[in-house]
Amino acid sequence: MDFVITTLLNALTLISILMLVGLGLAISFGLMNVTNLAHGEFVTVGAFAVYFVQSMGGSFWLGLVAAPIAGAVIGCILEFAIIRHLYSRPVSTVLATWGVSLILQQGLELIFGLGAKPVTPPIEGTLDLFFTVYPAYRLILIGIAMLTLLGVILLISRTSFGLDIRTVIQNREMAEGVGINTRRTYAIAFTFGAAIAGLLLMHMAFDSGWTTILLGAAAIVPALATRWRVYPVLGWISVGAVIAVLGRVAFDPTIVGAGFLSTTPVFNWLLPGYGVPALAFGFAAWQLARTTNGRPRLAMEAAAALFALLTLAILVRHAMHGGVIDTGAMTLAEQSIYTLIAIGAGAILVAIDMRSPSSVLRYGSMAIGVISVGFIVIRHFVVLNPLFTDESTGRIPVFNLLFLAYLLPAVAAGGLALYARDKRPKWYAQMLAVVAAALAFAYATLSVRRLFKGEFIGLWSGLGQLETYTYSALWLVIGVALLSAGVWLKSQVLRIASAALIAIAVLKVFIFDMSELEGVLRALSFIGLGAVLIGIGLFYQRLLTRAAKENG
Structure with a gap:
């Protein structure tokens, strides 16, 4: 009996949490048709408001008043500066509120730092209730x-403001015709929804990973x-669960607090803390696709992805930093794992979309691909490149950092480009193909550098x-290989990449090699270049002859 009553009370607690989330969503989306991706950040703002009040010597109850006020202030500013200009423009609203979400996340991180913050509950202890x-x-x-x-x-239901809201929902033009200030009504409603979101601090501040x-x-x-x-x-209540979980994760990414998080790789609180919601959101999306469908289903698909x-990324971060997820500089090896995860996720989303078409899966797969390419260009090629950082590439000849950071992503990006050729826009597959070729080129070039310099390949070693x-010689060989692959796959992108690489090799031979090389090596450099150019000319002549015969 004791277990049953405790379980029912726990369920009632969760229902009350979802109710608060659902109320905020019902006001912002249900009443105003505004898809607010920053709703979870209003929750986090409320939680940090209580922490700030208590850190300044105030009581929890004063923080309880400050939390919805903080949420309301942020909501009012957001509505005045952004939302009111985007009503009836759902795509623009989603993008704008996503941007606000990112700004609030980083702003709170800069102000309060990472990790869980201590908040003292208003009442300690337990009560005897129903046995x-x-x-x-x-x-x-x-x-x-x-x-x-x-x-x-x-x-x-009982106030004139409520009557104004109901009238605006039914017919905005008619509401304006009878003298209702619709802009003010929308502003107050949005601010009120943000204030309710701030109340969720009560839950976020004082509970365990189980919640x-x-x-x-x-x-x-x-x-x-x-x-x-x-x-x-019902679908929006499921979305409410997503918002609540996002709020908790934003407040404490470790799920149970840094002091209680085990250092054991993989099998720790992070796995169920992120993995169980991922599975639950995926199942909810699958179920909603077969019943109500609509926007809640799309939101749940996005949340599941x-x-x-997040589950994979946070587990990698935890394992590579000795159980600490909020400190430690990013390394090329860690970034490489994230890149491989993202490319793999893009392929999985493409495959799922082919079986169960969805705009979230379609655009989500492309967004992940673009983000992956961005990380490759910025971090693999520049910021974390061992040529510029002189980071150790490892002592093993083949299976080293270069293999993980350049060759594996090249194979993954190339495979995704092939798989997505007829399933995604042409530019998407071409972008991935170019990046795959660039990664393969970087792997080959840096491997040669490692062959001559050893474990450390910093540029300043000459x-x-x-x-x-x-x-x-290597660049000419790669250029010929790209040309052959482009002809075989009928890929114009690969042929253009081949031409660009061979042009770079030609410039290197005439400008750099002529001044730096001496004797036999200089002669071999020009002889090799000449042989390649002759071979390419004969190859294209053969292609043109074959094409003329087929047309004739």
């Missing part, structure tokens, strides 16, 4: 959530309920004559 012992604070949480729900219902896991799993329940009642609001990537000649 069981239950934390007193959770009972307060349930009570405040119920009072908030009652207050919102009375506001909407994050159960909140994620709770997304399944309303999705399953659509099998019996096709109410659109996001948390799947160039020998034989090494200089080897680069020329």
